[in-house]
Amino acid sequence: MTQPSIDEVARVAGVHKSTVSRALSRPEVVREETREHILRVAESLGYEINPLAAALRRKSSNLVPLIVPDITNPFFGELASTMTAAAEEHGYRLVLCVTDGADERTGAYLESMQNLYAPFGIIAPSTRIDPEALHRFPLGKRVVVVDKFADGSGVPTVTMDNARGIELAFEHLRGLGHRSIAYVSGISGTYTAAERRAAYLALAEQPLLLGEGTQPGTGKRAAEEFLALAERPTAIVAGNDMVAFGVIAELGSRGVGVPGDVSVVGFDGLALGERYNPGLTTVQQPINEMGRVAIALARNLVDNGEVGHVVLEPSMTVRGSTARVPG
Amino acid sequence: MTQPSIDEVARVAGVHKSTVSRALSRPEVVREETREHILRVAESLGYEINPLAAALRRKSSNLVPLIVPDITNPFFGELASTMTAAAEEHGYRLVLCVTDGADERTGAYLESMQNLYAPFGIIAPSTRIDPEALHRFPLGKRVVVVDKFADGSGVPTVTMDNARGIELAFEHLRGLGHRSIAYVSGISGTYTAAERRAAYLALAEQPLLLGEGTQPGTGKRAAEEFLALAERPTAIVAGNDMVAFGVIAELGSRGVGVPGDVSVVGFDGLALGERYNPGLTTVQQPINEMGRVAIALARNLVDNGEVGHVVLEPSMTVRGSTARVPG
DNA sequence: CTGAAAGCGCTTACAG
DNA sequence: CTGAAAGCGCTTACAG
Numbered sequence A, B: 001m002t003q004p005s006i007d008e009v010a011r012v013a014g015v016h017k018s019t020v021s022r023a024l025s026r027p028e029v030v031r032e033e034t035r036e037h038i039l040r041v042a043e044s045l046g047y048e049i050n051p052l053a054a055a056l057r058r059k060s061s062n063l064v065p066l067i068v069p070d071i072t073n074p075f076f077g078e079l080a081s082t083m084t085a086a087a088e089e090h091g092y093r094l095v096l097c098v099t100d101g102a103d104e105r106t107g108a109y110l111e112s113m114q115n116l117y118a119p120f121g122i123i124a125p126s127t128r129i130d131p132e133a134l135h136r137f138p139l140g141k142r143v144v145v146v147d148k149f150a151d152g153s154g155v156p157t158v159t160m161d162n163a164r165g166i167e168l169a170f171e172h173l174r175g176l177g178h179r180s181i182a183y184v185s186g187i188s189g190t191y192t193a194a195e196r197r198a199a200y201l202a203l204a205e206q207p208l209l210l211g212e213g214t215q216p217g218t219g220k221r222a223a224e225e226f227l228a229l230a231e232r233p234t235a236i237v238a239g240n241d242m243v244a245f246g247v248i249a250e251l252g253s254r255g256v257g258v259p260g261d262v263s264v265v266g267f268d269g270l271a272l273g274e275r276y277n278p279g280l281t282t283v284q285q286p287i288n289e290m291g292r293v294a295i296a297l298a299r300n301l302v303d304n305g306e307v308g309h310v311v312l313e314p315s316m317t318v319r320g321s322t323a324r325v326p327g
Numbered sequence C, D: 001c002t003g004a005a006a007g008c009g010c011t012t013a014c015a016g
Helices: A006-013 A017-025 A032-045 A051-058 A074-089 A105-115 A131-135 A138-142 A162-175 A191-203 A218-228 A241-253 A271-275 A287-304 B006-013 B017-025 B032-045 B051-058 B074-089 B105-115 B138-142 B162-175 B191-203 B218-228 B241-253 B271-275 B287-304
Strands: A063-068 A093-098 A121-123 A143-145 A157-160 A181-184 A235-238 A263-268 A281-284 A309-312 A315-317 B063-068 B093-098 B121-123 B143-145 B157-160 B181-184 B235-238 B263-268 B281-284 B309-312 B315-317
Touching (some): A017 A032, A063 A074, A074 A241, A074 B074, A074 B093, A093 A105, A105 A131, A131 A138, A138 A287, A143 A287, A162 A235, A162 A281, A181 A218, A181 A241, A218 A241, A235 A241, A271 B241, B006 B017, B017 B032, B063 B105, B074 B093, B074 B287, B093 B105, B105 B138, B121 B287, B138 B287, B143 B157, B143 B287, B157 B287, B162 B235, B162 B281, B162 B315, B181 B241, B218 B241, B241 B263, B287 B309
Parallel strands (some): A157 A309, A181 A235, A263 A281, B063 B121, B157 B309, B235 B263, B263 B281
Antiparallel strands (some): A093 B093, A281 A315, B281 B315
16 A cells, blocks of 8 residues: 555556656657556556655755745735645645744755755745845755845846835825825835835825834834824825734724724735725735746746746725725 | 765765764764764765655655645644744754645645655644544544544644633623623634534523624624624624634624724634734634644654644733723 | 666665 | 665666
């Protein structure tokens, strides 16, 4: 009842194991008749290739690291979910690597995954990653990053058009009559976060940054600053959904209602936003597509040496946290 | 600059590679002097064992599947987070397997991970798992399940004392003057979910189940049923935090305030509850401990054949979603 | 198009 | 306590 090996298949099929191997991995080099016979035998024996042995020989496995700062954060959860599906479609298995926000650990992960002959890796960083530092690791030359880099870094990336996302948020808010719009970015060293903040700064008539530079406690601080204002903005854009949640919760605990007293729009489009109170209006990232694209970029890098940069389009998901400005 | 192999280490150290292997994996059988010399050489060469080769030879790898229904759900995210940490402490790497709520896929995962010579697996199910079905897979005999089984099933489990958790929720609510307490379980076929529901039924003076049997849309349905009531309960206990979120959101969208109009307590203790609006009062599962225990149970199963069942203690995390009953 | 051989990097009886 | 050999289950030049 134990897995038959390739030798077993060869014996039963009456061919050499090298032929079995070819029939499985490079079918076109084997005579059709032979191939079909072998495949039938393999099937009947319930043969499955031993990926460990294959990887050892090939020096390339099907194990790919997914390096995230915090799998507890639903954004990375959604990313991991779509990545897993996309990876499995191509026969890869995702190995979960969590840095806990300490991107330095990325190196150790790359090293240990290199020992597992990972064909490539996926990194969703929490800070700006230095391409040079990445390239010090063999596997670091075969990663795709879910963030942006300066061009010519040699690292493939998937991102969304963040400036456009902020623009969508403004269009939505302005359509509801809002003119005075503040921004809460929370910390996050990624280019993505910087891009969103910069886009806000460029678009706002009178930019107002709330809760700047506070990490845990962004919501609390932003709410305090908001309350201290002589003239309060009528709307707040958050740099991501998690900080939007934090801000709304803190505002709520201080008696400020959303969207009654102030409208809030998030950024990311987490499914969770639908269960929030109120439902979160948010700039939607196509997270599912990001997973698919990341895997495709990685394959294209490994197979053809192409360093691709894909920028996806955002859309708006309107729920209950935004309302027409009173008056 | 490529990883040196064990042969390289042996050559430099002037010993046979079998001795190097022993110095590394069974140090006590090697003469101290020899061992230290080998270790020094290995260190200086930057030697790291090739886990693939070792696994192939030993027929046991360091790759352990974490099988979850939905990594998008923060509960499984938190579980995955602690599991990863606990696993890495012992040199294991977690392979992410998501069934998408289709527990049938568990079998396929067990099979493919068996081919990777996984030493054991961890399963967080979404339905009652049949131990018999599990045992049809070789790896199915070496899993620990994060749910409960009938005793004697031969499957190690970690859970929390769910009845005690419901009791804590009642104590808290009754302490606030609540007498009329409803329950929303949402679907979920696990023993854990059933236990919570049963505990509620046992404890409530006049049991009232809301939103029974609806899966997506539990919150909506529960809110509708709540609103249709002539005499509304003053408090609602939810079978888990995610449904608590759903209920509060739906209630909120229909103008029913929490805790103003009704108190809500969740179950699980997700970190996210702190960012909810209002902050969620909830029965706290020691999720971190569950990860650690799961790994420990697995090792104990594999090393000593012991089938352990650990039941952890809940606690209460009180936040803003519960208040004294008016009057 | 197929076979025979070598070898990926380890571990583990088996001798000595 | 250490060495030499065999072998885990594959893949891939190399012949033919």
